[in-house]
Amino acid sequence: MSDSAPQGVLVCDKAQGLTSHGVVSRIRRWYGTRKVGHAGTLDPMATGVLVLGLGRGTKLLGYITGVSKTYLATIRLGSATPTDDADSEPDRFADPAVLAAVGTADIEAGVAALTGDIDQVPSAVSAIKVDGRRSYARVRAGEEVELKARRVQISKFTIRDMRFAAAEGHIDVDVEVDCSSGTYVRALARDLGGRLGVHGHLTALRRTRVGAFDIADAVTIPADLDTDAPRMLSLAEVARTLLPTVHVDAAEAKALMQGKIITSTQVSGEASNAPGTEGRETRSPESGEVAVISGDELVSIAEMRADGGLKSLTAFAIDLA
Incomplete structure (x- = not known):
């Protein structure tokens, strides 16, 4: 470097x-x-x-x-909060008789209905911008905010455990969710409760995977920051998980960094955002973005043209002397 x-x-x-x-x-x-x-x-x-x-x-x-991302969460059925999670106090409660009538099959059916490609209305207390201002800022200022539904993919919505405590005013449901970017798990909790007619919100949320x-x-940040900082993933390591990879020599790398279009057909890797992806087949895409690597250095994110030419889109200024 x-x-x-x-x-x-x-x-x-x-x-x-x-x-x-x-x-x-x-x-x-x-x-x-x-x-x-x-x-x-x-x-x-x-x-x-x-x-x-x-x-x-x-x-x-x-x-x-x-x-895509994976979450472990606990959904509490029986009450709702302004933020759809435990960061605010419950302000709406289920009818005790309706909550007592909710059974395992009802919850399973509600979860199934929220699995797949669905239209989800994000939580009002979110960072989505409405006319240039964050939605949560408008809500906190006392404004009524109605966000538009957007398409998200819930590829997995699995119940891990259920604890029925209707007499105490709630049912807790532990779930695992695989979903597309832009999905609000607390909105899933809200909507599950809504489908069952008993309200719902999140009491716990843990993200276990990002791509x-x-x-x-993952590294835990210590209270004492005087300890040695751990090794990071290199730019090349990360780029390989995100994009197909082109390997070039030093001369090709230098030409690419100078803004020249180079020709290279050795593209390795079908990048995947799913965990556990190993061994990648060599391929030559007709077009699209690729990670260009020279030795162990990420040179560029480049466009692979249909004619085999490579043009740098985002340069990572390495020492090519």
């Missing part, structure tokens, strides 16, 4: 009660750098995988933001 500033991607296990911005602030102090960003906010109540980019790693965050980045590989 041509500079000594930290460059790479770090997978963190966010603690409960900490904002995503708070994580960024701690990582800045831990690694001694200002250039830190994250790929997708986690609410303060939530824990789990938060992917951060440092230095030129921030250029890869846009490719990570849109990948190929798993909680098993």
Whole structure:
């Protein structure tokens, strides 16, 4: 590298009660750098995988933001909150007789109806912008906000456990959810409760996967930031999980960084955002974005043209001297 500033991607296990911005602030102090960003906010109540980019790693965050995600969650049926989760107090409650009548089959049917490609209305207390202002800011200012439904994919919505306590005013349902980017798990809790006529909200949420980045590989941020900062994933390692890969020599890399179009047909890898993807077949796409790597360095995100030409789209300024 041509500079000594930290460059790479770090997978963190966010603690409960900490904002995503708070994580960024701690990582800045831990690694001694200002250039830190994250790929997708986690609410303060939530824990789990938060992917951060440092230095030129921030250029890869846009490719990570849109990948699928996995969550473990607890849905409490029987009450609703203004935020659809435990960050606010319940303000609507189910009729005790209606709640007592809800059984296992009813909950399973409600979950099945919310699986697949669905139209979901995001939670009003969310970061979605409405006429230039965050929805949550409008709600907190006392405004009525109605967000439009959008298509999301719930590829897995599995019940792991159910605890019936209707006499105490609730039923807790532990679930695992695989979903597309832009899905609100707390909206799933709200909508499940709505389908059953008993209200619902989240009491726990843990993100266990973001694309190929798993909680098993996540770093816990210590209270004492005087400890040595752990190794990050290199730009090349991360790029290989996101895009097909083209390997070039030093001369080709230099030409590409100078804005020239080069020809290369050795494209390896069918990148996948699913965990557990191993061994990738060599292929030559007709077009599309690819990660260009020279040695162990990420040179560029480039466009692979139909004629086999490569043109740099996003350069990662490495020392090519």
